[in-house]
Amino acid sequence: MFTTLTPPITVPPVPQDLKQAIRDLKREQNAVILAHYYQAAEIQDIADYLGDSLGLSQRAAETDADVILFAGVHFMAETAKILNPDKTVLLPDLAAGCSLAESCPPDAFGEFKRRHPEHLVISYINCSAEIKALSDIICTSSNAVKIVRQIPPEQPIIFAPDRNLGRYVMAQTGRDLLLWEGSCIVHETFSERKLIELKTQYPQAKIIAHPECEAPLLRHADFIGSTTALLHYSRRDGAETFIVATEPGIIHQMAKFSPAKQFIPLPGQGNCACNECPYMRLNTLEKLYWALKNQSPQIVLPPDILQAALPPIQRMLALS
Numbered sequence: 001m002f003t004t005l006t007p008p009i010t011v012p013p014v015p016q017d018l019k020q021a022i023r024d025l026k027r028e029q030n031a032v033i034l035a036h037y038y039q040a041a042e043i044q045d046i047a048d049y050l051g052d053s054l055g056l057s058q059r060a061a062e063t064d065a066d067v068i069l070f071a072g073v074h075f076m077a078e079t080a081k082i083l084n085p086d087k088t089v090l091l092p093d094l095a096a097g098c099s100l101a102e103s104c105p106p107d108a109f110g111e112f113k114r115r116h117p118e119h120l121v122i123s124y125i126n127c128s129a130e131i132k133a134l135s136d137i138i139c140t141s142s143n144a145v146k147i148v149r150q151i152p153p154e155q156p157i158i159f160a161p162d163r164n165l166g167r168y169v170m171a172q173t174g175r176d177l178l179l180w181e182g183s184c185i186v187h188e189t190f191s192e193r194k195l196i197e198l199k200t201q202y203p204q205a206k207i208i209a210h211p212e213c214e215a216p217l218l219r220h221a222d223f224i225g226s227t228t229a230l231l232h233y234s235r236r237d238g239a240e241t242f243i244v245a246t247e248p249g250i251i252h253q254m255a256k257f258s259p260a261k262q263f264i265p266l267p268g269q270g271n272c273a274c275n276e277c278p279y280m281r282l283n284t285l286e287k288l289y290w291a292l293k294n295q296s297p298q299i300v301l302p303p304d305i306l307q308a309a310l311p312p313i314q315r316m317l318a319l320s
């Protein structure tokens, strides 16, 4: 009988003042931290720029930093890399994916596109770099309606991968879009029954929702928009209470801007915490620190994908 002695795994300690250590590394490396509103509050607080997907890609397009540390999910960091192929783009945890991006595999989508050769392909930014490379124009939740309105009415359009955003754009524009049937696990978990219960409990509350939610839920909304649009609406609207139908990370900024107002996160079905994006929440301050310290994990993309995915993103930036 043999026993194997496994050496103990040693994880080096992180510095006591983690935030200061991150700031020091950032300065040494001329790095910038871009963060999405769905990140944990302490990550939002250390970001150089905090925004929705459109704001983050605009900021990535214009940064003069040498290193971009992306506190968000994989498709966001990929977008930053496509816009900055010569810069180092770090994602604190490579497992930070996106159910919506995964719901659109490149092979199946390529085949779908081949079956509809006359269609223009507009893809929501929540997709892989391969899908971007197969697209004509990229959009985000804040400019999808605006971009579709700029396409001549006789031009047929494939809209991918989010069927809920696609249906919302169809309702807003009166256009008939050919939809890819993808969706976000977070925005499809919201319970209409709980929304009605909350509205009964807080009859004066305004319901604000992200267009990735399903149509039956969106029907109750007083305002629908991207995370940035929801934040601005909650600041300027006179209501004192808001029921928030999107990932609750955004409430950190809403409460900062409007401390006297009440923000109630809409729960998911059952008693889970599934209104929190499990991918976004993989990032931690510790992982941000190690990513900068080790210059890893980095986003690496094949040169042909980098080249083919750039024009659709540039078209979006020009049309926004």
Ligand code: 13P
Pocket: 051, 052, 053, 054, 126, 140, 141, 142, 184, 212, 225, 226, 227, 228
């Ligand atoms: P926006 O950043 O466009 O509001 O989209 C939210 C989202 O789901 C990001 O993954």
Ligand code: SF4
Pocket: 073, 097, 098, 099, 100, 101, 126, 184, 185, 186, 187, 212, 247, 277, 278, 279, 280
């Ligand atoms: Fe993807 Fe949904 Fe998470 Fe956004 S909230 S990153 S769409 S899984």
